[in-house]
Amino acid sequence: MSFVGQPTPRVEDDALLAGQQRFIDDLGVQGLSHVAFVRSPYGHARIRSIDVSAALARPNVYGVLTGDEIAQLTKPQRGRVPLARSPQVFALAYQKVRYVGEPVVAVAAADRAAAEDAADAIEVDYEPLPAVVDPEEALTPDAPLVFEEIGSNVLWHDTFPYGDVEGAFAAADQVIAERYTIQRYASTPLETFGSMVQYEPSTGGFTVWGHTQQPGQDLNTLAAAIGISPGQVRLIIPPMGGGFGNKVRPLYHVILAVLARKIGRPVKWVEDRKESLLGLGHAADGIMEVQAAVKRDGEILGLKFRNIENEGAGIDFAGRHNLLMLSNIVNCYRVRAVQYEGFSVVTNRCPVVANRGIGKPFMCFATERMVDHIAAELGLDRVEIRMRNFIQPDQFPYDTPSGQTYDSGDYPEMLRKALELVPSPAAAGEGEGVGATKAIGYGIAVGVEPGGSNLSYGMLISGPNQLLSGAGEAARIRMESDGTVTVYTGNPDTGQGHATALAQIVAGELGIGVEQVRMASTFDSASHPYVMTSGNYSNKFHANDTAAAIGAARKVRDKLLARAAQRLEASPEDLELREGKVFVRGSEDRSLPIAAVATRAYWSVADDQPDGEPGLEAVYYYKNPISNRPDDQRRVRVQLGFSAAAHIAVVEVDLETFDVKVLRYAVVHDCGNEINPMIVEGQVHGATVHGIAAALLEEFVYDGDGQLLTTSFMDYLKPGATEAPDILTGHLETPSPFTPLGTKGIGEGGAITAPAAIASAVEDALKPLGIRITGLPITPAGLWRTASAGEKRY
Amino acid sequence: MQQQITLTVNGKQYTGTAEPRRSLVDFLRYDLGLTGTHVGCEHGVCGACTILLNGESVRSCLMFAVQANGAELTTIEGLADGRTLHPIQAAFKQHHALQCGFCTPAMILTTLELLRDNPHPTEEEIRVGLSGNLCMCTGYVNIVRAVKAASETMSSPAAA
Numbered sequence: 001m002s003f004v005g006q007p008t009p010r011v012e013d014d015a016l017l018a019g020q021q022r023f024i025d026d027l028g029v030q031g032l033s034h035v036a037f038v039r040s041p042y043g044h045a046r047i048r049s050i051d052v053s054a055a056l057a058r059p060n061v062y063g064v065l066t067g068d069e070i071a072q073l074t075k076p077q078r079g080r081v082p083l084a085r086s087p088q089v090f091a092l093a094y095q096k097v098r099y100v101g102e103p104v105v106a107v108a109a110a111d112r113a114a115a116e117d118a119a120d121a122i123e124v125d126y127e128p129l130p131a132v133v134d135p136e137e138a139l140t141p142d143a144p145l146v147f148e149e150i151g152s153n154v155l156w157h158d159t160f161p162y163g164d165v166e167g168a169f170a171a172a173d174q175v176i177a178e179r180y181t182i183q184r185y186a187s188t189p190l191e192t193f194g195s196m197v198q199y200e201p202s203t204g205g206f207t208v209w210g211h212t213q214q215p216g217q218d219l220n221t222l223a224a225a226i227g228i229s230p231g232q233v234r235l236i237i238p239p240m241g242g243g244f245g246n247k248v249r250p251l252y253h254v255i256l257a258v259l260a261r262k263i264g265r266p267v268k269w270v271e272d273r274k275e276s277l278l279g280l281g282h283a284a285d286g287i288m289e290v291q292a293a294v295k296r297d298g299e300i301l302g303l304k305f306r307n308i309e310n311e312g313a314g315i316d317f318a319g320r321h322n323l324l325m326l327s328n329i330v331n332c333y334r335v336r337a338v339q340y341e342g343f344s345v346v347t348n349r350c351p352v353v354a355n356r357g358i359g360k361p362f363m364c365f366a367t368e369r370m371v372d373h374i375a376a377e378l379g380l381d382r383v384e385i386r387m388r389n390f391i392q393p394d395q396f397p398y399d400t401p402s403g404q405t406y407d408s409g410d411y412p413e414m415l416r417k418a419l420e421l422v423p424s425p426a427a428a429g430e431g432e433g434v435g436a437t438k439a440i441g442y443g444i445a446v447g448v449e450p451g452g453s454n455l456s457y458g459m460l461i462s463g464p465n466q467l468l469s470g471a472g473e474a475a476r477i478r479m480e481s482d483g484t485v486t487v488y489t490g491n492p493d494t495g496q497g498h499a500t501a502l503a504q505i506v507a508g509e510l511g512i513g514v515e516q517v518r519m520a521s522t523f524d525s526a527s528h529p530y531v532m533t534s535g536n537y538s539n540k541f542h543a544n545d546t547a548a549a550i551g552a553a554r555k556v557r558d559k560l561l562a563r564a565a566q567r568l569e570a571s572p573e574d575l576e577l578r579e580g581k582v583f584v585r586g587s588e589d590r591s592l593p594i595a596a597v598a599t600r601a602y603w604s605v606a607d608d609q610p611d612g613e614p615g616l617e618a619v620y621y622y623k624n625p626i627s628n629r630p631d632d633q634r635r636v637r638v639q640l641g642f643s644a645a646a647h648i649a650v651v652e653v654d655l656e657t658f659d660v661k662v663l664r665y666a667v668v669h670d671c672g673n674e675i676n677p678m679i680v681e682g683q684v685h686g687a688t689v690h691g692i693a694a695a696l697l698e699e700f701v702y703d704g705d706g707q708l709l710t711t712s713f714m715d716y717l718k719p720g721a722t723e724a725p726d727i728l729t730g731h732l733e734t735p736s737p738f739t740p741l742g743t744k745g746i747g748e749g750g751a752i753t754a755p756a757a758i759a760s761a762v763e764d765a766l767k768p769l770g771i772r773i774t775g776l777p778i779t780p781a782g783l784w785r786t787a788s789a790g791e792k793r794y
Numbered sequence: 795m796q797q798q799i800t801l802t803v804n805g806k807q808y809t810g811t812a813e814p815r816r817s818l819v820d821f822l823r824y825d826l827g828l829t830g831t832h833v834g835c836e837h838g839v840c841g842a843c844t845i846l847l848n849g850e851s852v853r854s855c856l857m858f859a860v861q862a863n864g865a866e867l868t869t870i871e872g873l874a875d876g877r878t879l880h881p882i883q884a885a886f887k888q889h890h891a892l893q894c895g896f897c898t899p900a901m902i903l904t905t906l907e908l909l910r911d912n913p914h915p916t917e918e919e920i921r922v923g924l925s926g927n928l929c930m931c932t933g934y935v936n937i938v939r940a941v942k943a944a945s946e947t948m949s950s951p952a953a954a
Contacts, residue, residue: 009887009888010887010890012895013886013887013892013895014879014887015895016892016894016895016898017874017879017883017886017887017892017895017898017899017902018830018870018871018873018874018879018883019829019830019831019869019870019871019898019899020830021895022829023829023832023896025823025829025833026823026829113813113815113816187930188930189894189896189930190832190834190840190842190894190896190897190928190929190930190931191832191834191894191896192834239894240894241832241894241895241896242893242894242896242930242931243894244930272836273834273835273836273837273840494894495893495894495895495896495931496893497893678890679890681890681936682890682893682931682932682936685932685933685934685935685936686893686930686931686932686933687933688933689932689933689934690933712835712837712839713835713837713839713840713928714837714839718840718928718930719934720924720925720926720927720928720934721920721921721922721924721925721927721934721937721938722921722922722925724933724934724935726917726935726938727933727935750933
């Protein structure tokens, strides 16, 4: 029997509800010492000297580590997408600091307080340098150079024309141009980043208990930096209190490993919130110029994008925001000619990391805002123009100009359902006569939700010889000697309910109950298989993880059936697994308990082994078969699955204070077949509120010197229960033909599409003032300034 | 300079010593080993460290351990009765009101106080009551539903 499609309660919950789950800060080892960092107070400065003597003279201080030592003892970092011109980046600042909050010195002491006191006693002499924080300014010839060795602030720049772009613009009745901007923000998991490292003298390696969402890549980054084999690193990742892409900073593990080896004691460090906001990583801010070639009736013939991506002072994720935008560059529309020009620019801001949707929220914002603005210019209805340009249900699978293969969908029906769920207030008779001080706005946005990255997309930057490629995941499944099952995968837990979803899938494959399947939720490289595309990122669970688990489960099932066939004197093809038993099909009286077969598989080693080996364990490494490489026109499946959603927002804008209140919000989404509808709905809610908060609240604000002005949750505003709206949801299920269960991704769509829906609603409310929303976040102070100045662009 | 502290947590008396600067949450977590109370920001905004002190919700990151000398505390470890979930915990599970679960212990203690003081809150009152606790995962929709459901089960005759 299949448990797929049921709202099974989560197997993760009881330990979490009781406060019994062990997170990183709940772990320790004998003799543990604690680490604190000296961090840069400057956006850009040369390090003249570092005096650690006062720190080392303090009691209970075990040692320090500086950038000079790190540069001697480790190799510089390579970005996840190797760049042609890569600057030298080390785990600690070396010779220069490049952003406020950059780690400069690490110090270890008996406890955290002693370590922080010691850090305060370290004297760093800086020579401040002019900083550059604005990415357009960074492109000017006189701009200060963040990395002198690459000769400019441009890490990468390229242009990708897809289809007959010039022909489309020549055939247009009108070309509409607009400039859109997005701010820096981050999902800020409530549990901050942490690491605990113990040097293992017997092997010359390390045991690392720490955070990462890409275990294969980060374990290898650590080993390569230190110059040891990956087999000398044991990486253990306890379940994380949220991740959202942010918890991928392998250089912190490098620092702790070198320090642990140096002082001969295990070391631990868990970020505080200020360190996290300063230095864990942000989603890139960007500036996007868009041109649309349109016919008078609203048909969009072509789109040109020119995007300047602010990567901050780092290289680890450089280029990724840019390239991932190729996955949703035409969004839900039948546009056959697009051009994307991207810049990856370094500045004196915190380096970027992955953040829920990475790049795609901005691309969706730009396309959806442009569609609204085309409608405004041509005097068309916002729904009508979308209906006119949608990819039609009978066109799937649909190949987009940049090479994506959209698997399935019904965008017109999706939008119709959303409009039914929350009709426009004007249609409902509201909105009129709200008064001089309040205005109601109705916002519409649609968005594809790409799922599962094909890491070959990096070849668009690094060329065809890039080693890292494709998409896949690994799973190990062991049926224990009591017939229960343990599942191990290369995807560490950040809270999305993967253990429950995989238990539902595996239980069905093996004919046992969901409660008989347990997930080894603490990733351990000693037991959990992985490949370099493994991890908790890119909305990939629906495809790669489900397929890996099914592959391993079927190998175990074959072993189980071969053994049972022997004892039941039947052929394996005539057997079926259900309700904890192996039945001879059609003969209810000929059966064996699965547990009994499992017990013999381990205890009775002298038995004939039908598959040649005792035990009931299998590992399966899944390669996603639709992951390809860039073709001669540089088309590549950047992402592999395409969910979609229509968002409707109703907002009230106070015309005196410009406070924006979300009155109603609806999402109609299509992620194909759902494994657990309860979990799916939870993902939709959470992602959508991330998107709403990015639209209205959250912003990392830097001043001109590179000082971050938002270093606490009092300045960096997160939504509470009073800011978040209730969310109505509706479903559509168009199964994917490319995944084993017809599933598609669901973790990121809300965060991708909501900013555009909120902007659309606020713009509608401000129609009397004629203000066009082109930038985020939409704040009361910003709106007031725009309205007071009589400006027409926000 | 260490100071002697005696306090009662979940009905059990503990004694220990702490520097005056040691926060209450660090004392609970590292000295008493009660790690169910979490730390999210250490500046009193996120609410992840919320506990009940003499029946009132407090941010245990904004108090010093020495200030809790003689106090009666309730933490998440005191809520479940052996293996049976408290009705608030059961409602959170049933309504999928947690994802990563890091905010959950504090969210539950805040709910405990809310429903004690107002057994039949409206949705608006629930949202205001929870506004001091940040959740980065759920968007609050299912948390609000769970609190509503808990208020109903806890005030039903069967629960009394």
